[in-house]
Amino acid sequence: MSTSTSTPSWRPSELELSRRNVRRRATGRSVLIGIVSTIAFATIVGLLIVNTPGWESVKASFFNFEVGAASVPSILVGLWLNIQVLFISAIGVAIFGTLLAVTRSLRGPVFFPLRAAATIYTDLFRGMPLLIVLYLVGFGLPALDIFPRMPAMFWGTIALILTYSAYVAEVLRAGMEAVHPSQRMAARSLGLSHAKTLRIVVIPQGVRKVVPALMNDFVSMQKDVGLISILGAVDAVRAAQIQVAQSYNFTPYVIAALLFVAMSWPMIRLTDWLTARLAKREQIGGVV
Missing domain, CATH: 1.20.5 (Single alpha-helices involved in coiled-coils or other helix-helix interfaces)
Incomplete structure (x- = not known):
């Protein structure tokens, strides 16, 4: 004779159900x-x-539908240039910022010159306005006549990488230092070298801790990519400026601003969602 035993499935209590309804x-x-x-x-x-x-005057100068509709095609072409610069800059910042963070985390007196150079670099470019960096890089480096003639977007990309690498490096370094020292010790006790310990253990955990801060830096770079227009690149901002000069109306600036907001909005919402998700995961152990 065979007997079958059924294990009752877990069900929330009446008290828990009432709490859920109240919430x-x-x-x-x-x-x-x-x-x-x-x-x-x-x-x-x-x-x-x-x-x-003064609303009627402002409406005619900043919210003219005909002028705005006529300026959209040229501004979209310029926005595509901004997107290209942003894509290349994001890759360059990720690579160079990680190298700077790793350099500042090196131990031993033999690496002191590298640590000092990385520290001076991050202090310099975090304290210098991006606008000045664009002027120095965009007009100063070509004047040396040691580089071939390059378009303005190239120098703008270099300036963005130089500036934002300093910010990203400090964020990454803070995340790496937040990893408990026992993680490093455990990795070294298993025979991993310092480089492998950083690559396999420290950097992945450090990045997870500072993902919201890194994404906020990326959102900030999405806005600042419009500053390459001061070097002569015909991006969305410069295209809007050209349309304003032709129509004597400021509506193209409003169109460019809305397009930048539309470009940044998905990343802003993703950053907020990820920040809330990480906070919820950290507090999940305290839910009663």
């Missing part, structure tokens, strides 16, 4: 209140702006 209702009320208050605030602000004495 669900509270979340629904919070969302509803947030939507209503946002609509009310936006309506009040809109009415205040529309009823200002």
Whole structure:
């Protein structure tokens, strides 16, 4: 005779179910209140702006539909240049910033010159405005006549890499130093060299700790990529400037601004989502 035993599946208690219902209702009320208050605030602000004495003049100068529609094609062509520069700069910053962070983490007196050079570099470029770096790189390096003639976007990309590598290097170094020393000791006790310990153990854990900060730096670089226009590159900003000079209307600037926001918005939302997800994972052990 065969006997079958069935293991009862886990089910939340009545108390837990009531807590979930309370939290669900509270979340629904919070969302509803947030939507209503946002609509009310936006309506009040809109009415205040529309009823200002100079609104009609501002509307004609900054929100002219015909001028904006005519400027969109040329601004989109310029935005494609910004995207190309951003893509190349992001790769360069990731590589150079990681090298700087690793250099600053080297131990031993023999590496002191490298550590000192990396420290001076990060201090210099974190303290120097990107606008000045663009001028120095875009106009100073070509004047040396030791490089072949390169387009303005090339020098703008170099300036972005030099500046943002310093920021990313410090963020990565902070993440690497946040890794507990026992992780390094355990890796070295297993026979891993210092380089393999960094590559296999320290850097992956350090990057996970500072992903939100790294993504915020990337969002900031998405905005600053528009500064390459000062070197003469016909990007979205310069294309908008050309349209403004032709139409004597500032609407193309508004179009360029909206396109930059649209380009940055997915990364901003992804950063917020990832930050909330990491915070939730850290607090999951404390949920009662």
